[in-house]
Amino acid sequence: MSNPIRLRRAVCVGIALTAGLAAGALPAAAGAAAVNLGTAGPFVVLGGAAVTNTGPSVLNGALGVSPGSSLSGFELPAVVNGARHASDGVAASAQSDLTTAYDVAAAEPAGDLTGTDLGLAGPLTPGAYSFSTSAQLTGTLVLDALGDPNAQFVFEIGTTLTTASNSAVLLVNGASPCNIFWQVGSSATIGTSTAFTGNVMALTSITMNTGATLQGRALARTGGVTLDTNVIDGSMCGTSTTPPPGTTPPPAASTEPEAGTNPQAPPGSRTTLPTRIGTATLRRTPLSPGAPGQPRRPGQPRERCTDGFTATVRGRQIERVVFRLDGKRIATRAGSPFKVVVRATPGRHTVSARVTFRDATAAKTMKTRYRACSAAALQPPPGPSRFTG
Amino acid sequence: MIQGEPARAPRRPGLRRGVRALAVPLVALCGWCLPVGTASAAAPRAPAVQPLVALLESHAARTGPGTHARRIETVGARRPLTNVRTVLPELGSAVDAHGSRWLHVRLPGRPSGHTGWILAERTRRSSTGWRIDVALSARRVTVYRDGHAIRRFRAVVGAPATPTPRGRFFVEEAVALSAADAGGPFALALSARSEVLQEFNGGPGQIAIHGTSGLWDPLGSAASHGCVRLGTRAITWLARRIGSGVPVTVTR
Numbered sequence: 093m094s095n096p097i098r099l100r101r102a103v104c105v106g107i108a109l110t111a112g113l114a115a116g117a118l119p120a121a122a123g124a125a126a127v128n129l130g131t132a133g134p135f136v137v138l139g140g141a142a143v144t145n146t147g148p149s150v151l152n153g154a155l156g157v158s159p160g161s162s163l164s165g166f167e168l169p170a171v172v173n174g175a176r177h178a179s180d181g182v183a184a185s186a187q188s189d190l191t192t193a194y195d196v197a198a199a200e201p202a203g204d205l206t207g208t209d210l211g212l213a214g215p216l217t218p219g220a221y222s223f224s225t226s227a228q229l230t231g232t233l234v235l236d237a238l239g240d241p242n243a244q245f246v247f248e249i250g251t252t253l254t255t256a257s258n259s260a261v262l263l264v265n266g267a268s269p270c271n272i273f274w275q276v277g278s279s280a281t282i283g284t285s286t287a288f289t290g291n292v293m294a295l296t297s298i299t300m301n302t303g304a305t306l307q308g309r310a311l312a313r314t315g316g317v318t319l320d321t322n323v324i325d326g327s328m329c330g331t332s333t334t335p336p337p338g339t340t341p342p343p344a345a346s347t348e349p350e351a352g353t354n355p356q357a358p359p360g361s362r363t364t365l366p367t368r369i370g371t372a373t374l375r376r377t378p379l380s381p382g383a384p385g386q387p388r389r390p391g392q393p394r395e396r397c398t399d400g401f402t403a404t405v406r407g408r409q410i411e412r413v414v415f416r417l418d419g420k421r422i423a424t425r426a427g428s429p430f431k432v433v434v435r436a437t438p439g440r441h442t443v444s445a446r447v448t449f450r451d452a453t454a455a456k457t458m459k460t461r462y463r464a465c466s467a468a469a470l471q472p473p474p475g476p477s478r479f480t481g
Numbered sequence: 482m483i484q485g486e487p488a489r490a491p492r493r494p495g496l497r498r499g500v501r502a503l504a505v506p507l508v509a510l511c512g513w514c515l516p517v518g519t520a521s522a523a524a525p526r527a528p529a530v531q532p533l534v535a536l537l538e539s540h541a542a543r544t545g546p547g548t549h550a551r552r553i554e555t556v557g558a559r560r561p562l563t564n565v566r567t568v569l570p571e572l573g574s575a576v577d578a579h580g581s582r583w584l585h586v587r588l589p590g591r592p593s594g595h596t597g598w599i600l601a602e603r604t605r606r607s608s609t610g611w612r613i614d615v616a617l618s619a620r621r622v623t624v625y626r627d628g629h630a631i632r633r634f635r636a637v638v639g640a641p642a643t644p645t646p647r648g649r650f651f652v653e654e655a656v657a658l659s660a661a662d663a664g665g666p667f668a669l670a671l672s673a674r675s676e677v678l679q680e681f682n683g684g685p686g687q688i689a690i691h692g693t694s695g696l697w698d699p700l701g702s703a704a705s706h707g708c709v710r711l712g713t714r715a716i717t718w719l720a721r722r723i724g725s726g727v728p729v730t731v732t733r
Binding site for chain 1 (some may be wrong): 491562563564565608635643654655656657658659662663664665667668670678681682683685686687688689691696705706708720721722723724
């Protein structure tokens with residue numbers, strides 16, 4: 093049998109260790125100065141030497157290059173919803189402001205995360221975080237703005253930034269992609285199908301592999317930017333005054349954890365595109381034969397005359413179900429199981445179930461009709477005759 | 482004279498006699514032409530909606546709302562004839578010193594119409610708008626729904642030697658009888674028991690409202706052993722609507 097004193101001591105040590113780990117996992121970042129992109133702000137992609145694209149990439153914002161002049165691969169099927177600036181004054185000015193912003197970000201006092209995979213860093217709160225060498229993201233990094241929409245996150249990376257395939261940066265509690273800055277000392281490589289977020293400011297080059305998405309900007313100072321079937325959206329940060337036709341740029345608040353985890357999201361979709369994976373079906377199951385006064389007549393077809401049933405809604409992402417009988421609300425279920433017992437009353441009736449989903453799936457209403465004749469409403473079970481007569 | 486009561490003009494004796502002379506035949510006439518939906522003067526007042534309580538498990542019935550009260554009996558969660566769940570009319574409720582809620586319910590069996598208290602735990606409450614009144618002298622059964630009389634049937638009631646017990650009872654269970662059983666095709670087994678027959682046909686002398694299958698006494702007679710007999714159409718209509726717990730009042 094365990095010693096209670098020792099057990100209590102162990103619990104105390106465990107609590108202290110947990111608290112220490114929690115504090116240690118998130119190094120305290122000192123107050124940071126705001127990073128301002130200046131004239132680089134309208135650019136969603138800005139390269140130094142060249143910008144190259146392969147496949148049907150979509151850029152929601154300006155595209156530029158300076159001092160180089162090569163913008164290749166941006167003819168159809170690629171789409172650029174913004175201006176193009178190749179080695180002109182606008183691009184040069186943007187590069188100048190990018191350098192300033194890069195330097196401001198690099199000078200932020202930061203907590204050291206060197207050697208820590210960003211995917212294991214846990215939810216990070218606003219502040220600056222530094223990596224003396226390279227930084228790696230494997231999995232999901234959650235950035236929690238703690239309810240402050242102006243909260244700023246700065247990542248100062250000494251050499252390279254690399255993300256594994258299918259990684260993601262998720263923003264919660266009001267975090268905005270516009271206020272996230274990745275200051276990369278050399279090059280950044282965004283892995284295949286990664287859903288990345290923030291303004292990537294690389295000293296040399298930026299490569300986005302096939303299907304990667306970026307909500308923010310890809311800004312390279314000296315090298316090139318290489319794209320391959322990507323969606324880069326900075327419209328929420330003012331990079332584009334003409335939103336792409338047929339799409340609605342999601343607000344920053346829509347960057348909830350479910351975003352980016354959509355298994356049915358098409359390649360190239362943004363991280364914060366609202367998921368629509370909710371499903372719902374309405375089924376009827378007869379009441380148990382032992383229910384009082386409700387047994388079904390033997391051999392009676394259920395379709396013709398029901399004596400009551402359980403209406404059950406099953407599916408995914410269901411948040412709430414409102415059941416109505418002939419338009420009158422009879423039950424509301426905010427948690428599983430989403431079901432209600434419908435006692436048959438003589439006549440024809442309609443039971444409807446209005447389903448709302450946790451994700452962006454549109455609410456739907458399902459209906460089932462039934463008819464209960466009076467004979468079915470109550471059918472006494474057989475029994476012996478032991479009465480006085 | 483009560484203060485504030487308006488003074489009445491003195492009535493003439495001759496006028497009073499004339500009103501009486503007119504009223505007697507009118508009342509007699511209305512005894513036959515009473516429209517369905519108008520309760521007779523003899524019918525006891527009852528709530529339009531009767532609260533019910535279904536037992537989810539067996540309960541001990543006590544004389545009062547508390548464990549200190551004397552235990553009367555144990556009420557099973559199922560009825561003995563058809564094994565349906567026991568449903569009792571709820572007459573009231575109370576909370577004991579320990580905060581437990583008790584329900585005052587009418588109980589089945591002897592003495593007919595007796596009541597007791599059960600714990601509200603492991604019960605399910607509902608209600609019914611149905612009510613049945615049996616008028617023995619008129620040999621008539623009136624069915625009420627939501628306080629309105631909607632059907633009235635002629636009936637056979639208990640013979641003078643084996644009278645139908647009077648009082649407030651309820652339907653214990655509805656039973657579909659076989660074609661070979663007398664009194665089919667249906668029976669509404671009541672919570673009442675015969676005051677004369679302690680045992681009948683293997684049963685506890687239980688009173689029922691049932692049909693007339695195999696029985697030849699004419700409707701409107703007093704010839705049964707205590708049960709109330711209705712025509713086949715009438716009992717079929719009732720059996721399709723009346724469930725367990727529906728109150729039944731038997732008056733003279």
